Amino acid sequence: MAYVRFDLVTFISYALFIFLIMKKPLNLTFVLLILFTFTTAYIADAFAVSTFVGPLIMVLAAFKFLLVAFQFMELKKAHLFWKTSIILTLVLLLVLIVGLK
Amino acid sequence: MDTLKINCKSIYYPPGGILMWIIIFLELITFGMALVAFVYYGIENATVFHQSRLELNTAFGATNTIFLLTSGFFMANAVHLFKKNEVQKSSVFFKLAMLGGFLFLALKSVEYYHKIEGGISLDTNMFYTFYWLLTGFHVIHVIMGLVILAWTNYGMKKKNSDTTIEDIEACAAFWHMCDLIWLLLFPTLYLFF
Numbered sequence: 059m060a061y062v063r064f065d066l067v068t069f070i071s072y073a074l075f076i077f078l079i080m081k082k083p084l085n086l087t088f089v090l091l092i093l094f095t096f097t098t099a100y101i102a103d104a105f106a107v108s109t110f111v112g113p114l115i116m117v118l119a120a121f122k123f124l125l126v127a128f129q130f131m132e133l134k135k136a137h138l139f140w141k142t143s144i145i146l147t148l149v150l151l152l153v154l155i156v157g158l159k
Numbered sequence: 160m161d162t163l164k165i166n167c168k169s170i171y172y173p174p175g176g177i178l179m180w181i182i183i184f185l186e187l188i189t190f191g192m193a194l195v196a197f198v199y200y201g202i203e204n205a206t207v208f209h210q211s212r213l214e215l216n217t218a219f220g221a222t223n224t225i226f227l228l229t230s231g232f233f234m235a236n237a238v239h240l241f242k243k244n245e246v247q248k249s250s251v252f253f254k255l256a257m258l259g260g261f262l263f264l265a266l267k268s269v270e271y272y273h274k275i276e277g278g279i280s281l282d283t284n285m286f287y288t289f290y291w292l293l294t295g296f297h298v299i300h301v302i303m304g305l306v307i308l309a310w311t312n313y314g315m316k317k318k319n320s321d322t323t324i325e326d327i328e329a330c331a332a333f334w335h336m337c338d339l340i341w342l343l344l345f346p347t348l349y350l351f352f
Binding site for chain 1 (some may be wrong): 167168169170173174180184187188191194195198199201202217221224225228229231234235236238239276302328331332335338339342343345346347350351352
């Protein structure tokens with residue numbers, strides 16, 4: 059089982075490396091999004107009983123949210139109003155969700 | 160085909176159009192407030208919410224996140240290629256984006272099937288009321304997004320197509336909105352309690 063895991067990690071690392079050297083911002087964004095998703099799944103599984111897990115998962119979700127909004131939706135090119143609005147909306151929701159708990 | 164550059168730095172022209180962004184903010188606030196209500200009731204019924212959350216298949220949720228993010232990545236590439244006037248290549252990425260959406264719906268159907276087979280419905284408990292309503296409305300958005308993608312893809316390939324970059328960006332913005340909503344739904348519903 060350990061060998062299978064190692065091979066899988068090697069394969070994924072190699073695939074990511076190939077993908078990254080294409081040097082396209084969209085590719086890098088996609089790789090980061092997938093890494094954050096795996097990290098979230100790992101944290102939720104490995105530290106299920108810890109109190110910091112909930113807020114940490116939501117912070118990772120917020121990073122993914124901003125990556126999609128700014129890179130995929132090209133909000134990085136938009137007027138400051140739209141950038142500020144999306145960040146404020148996200149922060150407000152996170153504060154309410156995490157703060158309530 | 161109109162490929163005029165839009166001044167996205169103007170407050171009136173965010174990528175995808177101002178009307179689409181008003182819709183996106185309304186949707187985010189609506190789903191966001193529902194999630195806040197979900198957490199509020201979750202604190203009052205902590206045991207029920209924790210037990211119900213453990214019954215959800217996290218692997219399905221995480222896989223669906225990968226499907227939507229991959230689909231969004233293809234959509235972003237489709238817009239990028241359309242801007243470079245590579246319509247055929249853009250169309251291929253449109254179809255790949257749609258494939259991601261269909262995979263999401265297929266896996267969601269399997270998840271729903273297991274829940275219905277296990278006798279879990281809208282009135283099982285408060286957790287599942289939120290689960291069915293939030294994920295159900297999200298699924299409706301994904302289906303609508305797929306219809307919009309299919310229609311736009313059909314339009315852009317036509318001879319003498321009048322599909323503009325604004326149309327493509329608006330379509331992409333709606334599709335990415337489904338990603339944004341899911342990125343908030345997944346951790347809150349599947350992992351938070």
